[in-house]
Amino acid sequence: EADIYQTPRYLVIGTGKKITLECSQTMGHDKMYWYQQDPGMELHLIHYSYGVNSTEKGDLSSESTVSRIRTEHFPLTLESARPSHTSQYLCASSEYSATYEQYFGPGTRLTVT
Amino acid sequence: AQKVTQAQTEISVVEKEDVTLDCVYETRDTTYYLFWYKQPPSGELVFLIRRNSFDEQNEISGRYSWNFQKSTSSFNFTITASQVVDSAVYFCALASGSARQLTFGSGTQLTVLP
Numbered sequence: 001e002a003d004i005y006q007t008p009r010y011l012v013i014g015t016g017k018k019i020t021l022e023c024s025q026t027m028g029h030d031k032m033y034w035y036q037q038d039p040g041m042e043l044h045l046i047h048y049s050y051g052v053n054s055t056e057k058g059d060l061s062s063e064s065t066v067s068r069i070r071t072e073h074f075p076l077t078l079e080s081a082r083p084s085h086t087s088q089y090l091c092a093s094s095e096y097s098a099t100y101e102q103y104f105g106p107g108t109r110l111t112v113t
Numbered sequence: 114a115q116k117v118t119q120a121q122t123e124i125s126v127v128e129k130e131d132v133t134l135d136c137v138y139e140t141r142d143t144t145y146y147l148f149w150y151k152q153p154p155s156g157e158l159v160f161l162i163r164r165n166s167f168d169e170q171n172e173i174s175g176r177y178s179w180n181f182q183k184s185t186s187s188f189n190f191t192i193t194a195s196q197v198v199d200s201a202v203y204f205c206a207l208a209s210g211s212a213r214q215l216t217f218g219s220g221t222q223l224t225v226l227p
Contacts, residue, residue, distance in 0.1 A: 033214070040202070040220070040222065041219065041220070042204070042217045042218060042219040042220060043158075043204070043217045045214045045215070048213070048214060056213075058214060059214070088156065090156075090157075090158065092158075097208075097212075097213070099145075099146045099208045099209075099212060100146075100163070101148065101160045101163050102158075102160070102215065103160065104150075104157050104158040104159075104160075105157060106155065106156055106157040107156040107157060109156070
C-alpha cells in the first residue's frame, strides 16, 4: 500500500483567499505529480516534479504554483482562490518515470465560494 | 499525440455478472505502457495493472483479467463474478516510451447492484 498523504481532505474557502494543499510521501520517490479532476471526469496533469528544485507545468494550464524543496513534500498553492478552482486535486508519486505506476493520495476536494 | 478512449461512460450490472470495460488507445510510439486504475467513492486512485507494448499476453489476477490486442489498439478489462465492492470509476491510461506524463481516459463508472 502506498504511503502518500494529502491535507486537507476537504476545504471550503471564500474567493480571494490564499490556500496551500499539502502532499507528502514516505516512499522516497523522486517523481511527484498534481492532477486536477472534476467530478466524474478524467484527470488532467497540472504540475510535476522530477526531483528537488525541479518543477514543470502539465498539460492543463493552472493558476496554481508548486515547490519541491524536499523529496517527500510537494505542496500546491493558489494565491487567490476563485470559484473556477473548485475541483478535486490529486497528488501522486512514482519511483521511476511516467511509464511506471503512480501511487495516488486520497485527494483534496476544494470548493471556492 | 496520445489519446485514450473509454466509450462506456456508465455500466450497471447485477452482482455475480461478468463485465468488460473497454479501452482504446492511440499513439505513434512503438514503445508504450498501458495502465488501469480504480477510483472508489473515497476518491483515491488505486493502481491495478501496467503492461508494456511488447507483451501481448493476457493477464489474470483473481477475478480480474486484461486483454491486450495491438491489432485493435485495445486494452480491455474484465471482472468476473462482479461484487458490490467493485463499484467504482475505472480509468485506463497510456504513457509512451518517451512520455513524461500519463494520458488518462475519461473513465467508466461501474455500478454493481446487489
